[in-house]
Amino acid sequence: IIDGRFHTECSHFIAMSTKFQDCLRPNCLFSSRHIHLIACKSQSCIRLMALPTKNPIRISPSKCCDCVLKTRDEVMPMVRVSGMR
Numbered sequence: 001i002i003d004g005r006f007h008t009e010c011s012h013f014i015a016m017s018t019k020f021q022d023c024l025r026p027n028c029l030f031s032s033r034h035i036h037l038i039a040c041k042s043q044s045c046i047r048l049m050a051l052p053t054k055n056p057i058r059i060s061p062s063k064c065c066d067c068v069l070k071t072r073d074e075v076m077p078m079v080r081v082s083g084m085r
Contacts, residue, residue, distance in 0.1 A: 006056035012064040013054050 004015040026035045028046045036042055063071070 001055055002052050003055050003057045005058040005060055006054075007060045007062060007064040007067075009061060010063045010067040012067065013056065014064055015054075016057070018052070 001019050001021055002013075002015045003017045003019070004013050006013050022032050023030070024033050025031050025046070026033050027042075027044055028034060029040055030046075030049060034040065034045070036045065062068075
């Protein structure tokens, strides 16, 4: 589970913290309740993890900082100074 901030204007999610949660299914290889304890070769067992769930704990009505910088760079392109790389 990923806790984070959701920006409604650009629909981006910025992660703030993560935590693990056991699915508690007996046919899941990653669960503490998995029925085959050692070297599971059963075809009926789940071998892939699902994508983490995004849990918005903060809602922000503004754009995320990446989108703000991208918009600013489109409006005001960086001017190169002679002698600088």
